[in-house]
Amino acid sequence: MKIAIMMRAMDQESGFRAYIEGLIENMLAIDTENSYLLLYRTEKFLGRFSAHKNVKEVLLRAIHKLVWDQVAVPYMAIKEGVDIIFNPKFSVPLVSRCPVAMGIQEPDWWVFPEYYKRFDVFYIKLMLPIYCRKASYLFPMSRFNLEESRKYLGLPLKNATVTYTCPGDHMKPIDNPSVIQEFKEKYCLPDRFILGVTRVDHPGLDNFEKIGKFFPGKNPHTILKAFINCRNDIPHHLVLAGRRVRDYMVHLGFTDEDFIKVHFITFVPYEELPKLYNAAEMSIMPAYYDGCSTTLMESMACGCPVIASQTGGSLEIGGQGALYADPFDPLDFAEKIRSVANDNHLRSELRRICLQRAADFSWQRTAKLTLDGLIQTVKKYQGANSEKKCVEFVDT
Structure with a gap:
């Protein structure tokens, strides 16, 4: 044939x-x-x-x-x-x-x-x-x-x-601390952080940077709002990875005061994403309408606990391997972030079950x-x- x-x-x-x-x-x-x-x-x-x-x-x-x-x-x-x-x-x-x-x-x-x-x-x-x-x-x-x-x-x-x-075969836990430390230094990342791998562009927007339009579907503003609500209660910083995410937040009216303990980095190459997931202590994914979230799978495959949206296809993909919150309610995400950030046992358990769930995808x-x-x-x-x-x- x-x-x-x-x-x-x-x-x-x-x-x-x-x-x-x-x-x-x-x-x-x-x-x-x-x-x-x-x-x-x-x-x-x-x-x-x-x-x-x-x-x-x-x-x-x-x-x-x-x-x-x-x-x-x-x-x-x-x-x-x-x-x-x-x-x-x-x-x-x-x-x-x-x-x-x-x-x-x-x-x-x-x-x-x-x-x-x-x-x-x-x-x-x-x-x-x-x-x-x-x-x-x-x-x-x-x-x-x-x-x-x-x-x-x-x-x-x-x-x-x-x-x-x-997830690609290279999406897996990295046991070498020096590799993670070198990656953090390369991107000027804090020691402890929660992660949002996101985008504010869209394949349907030609000449994205020229026309200045933004795509809110991945909902990164809910990540920032949730972090602002709980940042004084947790030891973590927030890292948002993606092109022009800071521009998008400024466009929405966020100010420098809102960006305290927040780090914006450019789009990380696919080959280096496992290092980013391994460096983070949890990933936040509040997209409104992900049909099959690759980032959710990748984070789980690297052993990075996930708090995901309870809408779209995230429940189907994450199964029992993630926590879920309402993408329209930043306070719901903030509550889940506090729980995971301040409970070492919960983070370890989430790491274990997310690795199990990731293994279901072959x-x-x-x-x-x-x-x-x-x-x-x-x-x-x-x-x-x-x-x-x-x-x-x-x-x-």
């Missing part, structure tokens, strides 16, 4: 690139029987999987992503004799000679339409239901994403398997579920075609 995978989303500067890399790497690790055709729109990551003998990587150029999706990809699939086309993100060729499958993320365009271009919102609301109907199989990243998509799209979305994203399992879904789809498609040919033969 030959599987074509649309790799266009690899070009995004977001956590989704880590998802695609983790998924493809592990699919290739467990599957040496099938061949893979990886289709790129730019040269940036061309050759990333060239070490695998059953992989062919191809650069497809097109003037627009729509042309790439709907013309270049299906043409190459025909040329290469592909059995199925899979896009880990949310579009598929509408005309193809083989079945197509795609991933599903949370339907942000319905919830936060103001953070996308108007045309993009119109396009997605028009086309996403069409793509879902066309797709023979769907891979939502969480049950929450699946149910939200069913609600907003008004479709049953029956042929679906939940395939969670997972790239090998996600890769196998994805591969099984693709194989099942091809077999069903080929079986239906065989029956159709038999009927046509009898009729003649």
Whole structure:
């Protein structure tokens, strides 16, 4: 069987690139029987999987992503004799000679339409239901994403398997104190701190720094409000990691007095994130609408206790491995922060159970579920075609 995978989303500067890399790497690790055709729109990551003998990587150029999706990809699939086309993100060729499958993320365009271009919102609301109907199989990243998509799209979305994203293999506890100390010195971090890994930009906002708009969905202002409420009761500082987070807080009206014991650092490279989680004594994640929080998984995998939002998909991801609070109530978060900050036994217990919960997420399992879904789809498609040919033969 030959599987074509649309790799266009690899070009995004977001956590989704880590998802695609983790998924493809592990699919290739467990599957040496099938061949893979990886289709790129730019040269940036061309050759990333060239070490695998059953992989062919191809650069497809097109003037627009729509042309790439709907013309270049299906043409190459025909040329290469592909059995199925899979896009880990949310579009598929509408005309193809083989079945197509795609991933599903949370339907942000319905919830936060103001953070996308108007045309993009119109396009997605028009086309996403069409793509879902066309797709023979769907891979939502969480049950929450699946149910939200069913609600907003008004479709049953029956042929679906939940395939969670997972923390990278480097997301794990670090036992070497000197490594953590060196990292703290590099970023001028305090000895004891609570952490908020967040963002105030959004993939739907082009030229983010130029237009000056902010995305409040990750809710970092609730972290700051909660910390202001409890900072005199705990020995910790607050570290907020992300681009332009301080600018966002100033935009909301916070002052230098509010920033006492607060440290803002730029976006930490993905490779260094385990050091950040290991250096912190807890992570605060009050996002309003995370469908499948990668940062929640990463923090748990590093043994950093988490206080997360009780809305969105956080409860599904965190399970018993985190504490939860109301993202609309900073005082609720402040109370939980006090409890964890002032109780060494509670922090140790949370560290133990969050590591247990993180172990439930496995790239090998996600890769196998994805591969099984693709194989099942091809077999069903080929079986239906065989029956159709038999009927046509009898009729003649």
